[in-house]
Amino acid sequence: MHIQDCTENTCVDQIQKIFHTAEVEIQRKKRVKVKLRLDLVPLFLSYARDYLNFKHLAHISCVDWIEENEFELIFMLWSYEASLMIMVKTRVNREKPEFITLSHLWPQAETYEREIHEMYGINFKGNERLGEFILEDWEGVPPMRRDFDTIKYSKENFYQRPGREDAQDVRETISKHSGEEVPDFAKEFSIRRIEE
Amino acid sequence: MTYDKNSKKIVDIIQNFARKHSLWILAYGTGCGAIEVPPTMTSRYDGERFGLRGAATPRQADVLLITGYLATKTLKRVIRTYEQMQSPKYVIGFGSCTINGGMYWDSYNTIKALDRYLPVDVYINGCMPRPESVISGFIKLQQLISEGKANGAEKYQKNLEWYRENQKKVIHNWKMPDYNW
Numbered sequence: 001m002h003i004q005d006c007t008e009n010t011c012v013d014q015i016q017k018i019f020h021t022a023e024v025e026i027q028r029k030k031r032v033k034v035k036l037r038l039d040l041v042p043l044f045l046s047y048a049r050d051y052l053n054f055k056h057l058a059h060i061s062c063v064d065w066i067e068e069n070e071f072e073l074i075f076m077l078w079s080y081e082a083s084l085m086i087m088v089k090t091r092v093n094r095e096k097p098e099f100i101t102l103s104h105l106w107p108q109a110e111t112y113e114r115e116i117h118e119m120y121g122i123n124f125k126g127n128e129r130l131g132e133f134i135l136e137d138w139e140g141v142p143p144m145r146r147d148f149d150t151i152k153y154s155k156e157n158f159y160q161r162p163g164r165e166d167a168q169d170v171r172e173t174i175s176k177h178s179g180e181e182v183p184d185f186a187k188e189f190s191i192r193r194i195e196e
Numbered sequence: 197m198t199y200d201k202n203s204k205k206i207v208d209i210i211q212n213f214a215r216k217h218s219l220w221i222l223a224y225g226t227g228c229g230a231i232e233v234p235p236t237m238t239s240r241y242d243g244e245r246f247g248l249r250g251a252a253t254p255r256q257a258d259v260l261l262i263t264g265y266l267a268t269k270t271l272k273r274v275i276r277t278y279e280q281m282q283s284p285k286y287v288i289g290f291g292s293c294t295i296n297g298g299m300y301w302d303s304y305n306t307i308k309a310l311d312r313y314l315p316v317d318v319y320i321n322g323c324m325p326r327p328e329s330v331i332s333g334f335i336k337l338q339q340l341i342s343e344g345k346a347n348g349a350e351k352y353q354k355n356l357e358w359y360r361e362n363q364k365k366v367i368h369n370w371k372m373p374d375y376n377w
């Protein structure tokens with residue numbers, strides 16, 4: 001069953017008919033959002049690829065929901081016939097982040113998975129090329145996780161030449177030099193991240 | 197060989213004169229600033245007026261242009277490239293990222309002061325510097341060469357331990373050949 005002229009609405013109906021637990025929503029024109037349970041995702045993706053004609057995996061991305069102790073994986077699929085994009089969202093447990101590889105469906109998934117593995121530490125079972133990808137000799141917390149403190153890390157590891165501190169808030173610096181008055185409302189916004 | 201003004205020999209003066217008019221730049225772009233090199237070299241600004249030319253390999257090049265931020269991974273390659281270059285060799289730090297980290301000051305993966313890791317002869321300010329400032333940087337370098345003051349390579353050789361220590365601090369897995377000097 002091919003849906004050649006699949007529009008947003010028919011697409012939503014079709015998905016809901018088959019995946020009852022999916023939360024489907026039209027985000028805007030040409031964008032459909034699908035929220036799914038983790039174990040249904042591989043099933044759904046192969047269904048979308050083979051029956052709904054979403055032939056192109058455009059991207060896999062990841063969000064760290066540290067408050068909910070979860071990672072969110074997002075798969076973007078594109079259909080050339082219908083010019084339609086679906087976003088498939090799912091949640092992975094943060095304590096033991098694991099999913100299976102999609103490289104049997106789309107070979108390019110391998111590269112995205114390698115990146116997510118490196119930046120977030122999610123293990124994609126079945127992907128044999130996980131491991132060092134863009135970073136070199138990285139040890140410790142994967143850098144895109146939110147519990148990784150970038151500023152602290154860069155302060156500890158890379159020498160910072162003095163002289164930047166006073167330029168953190170340009171307005172304040174200029175006023176110090178020229179005697180110009182800074183209005184009260186602007187004082188609140190002065191950023192002093194280096195001193196934090 | 198010292199570059200003390202009093203001990204400057206006539207040979208040095210001739211050598212430096214020749215060197216300053218034929219600076220071969222290693223075509224190795226590291227950061228976003230590399231995009232300003234093509235306009236510098238092509239017809240509008242025509243860097244070749246000043247004797248600037250591109251060189252294909254480190255061993256043929258005189259100038260290493262560090263065009264912007266350096267990730268630690270790139271730094272490792274840059275150090276290796278620099279050590280393969282033959283004297284006389286000069287380093288130009290290009291853009292604010294090489295000076296104080298620029299907009300990558302809080303990055304987990306880029307160094308913030310190039311001169312801790314390689315001897316920099318000239319810094320060119322800006323994010324990114326326009327071809328005019330690139331050319332003025334090169335003219336500054338030529339001045340230094342003719343005065344015999346562009347001796348970064350010597351500094352590197354003399355203070356190798358200090359540079360190595362800094363380099364090893366950010367490059368954890370140091371698997372590099374030792375070149376003899």
Ligand code: SF4
Nearest residue numbers: 227264291292293323
């Ligand atoms: S100084 Fe600016 S242009 Fe140059 S590498 Fe840094 S961010 Fe890019």
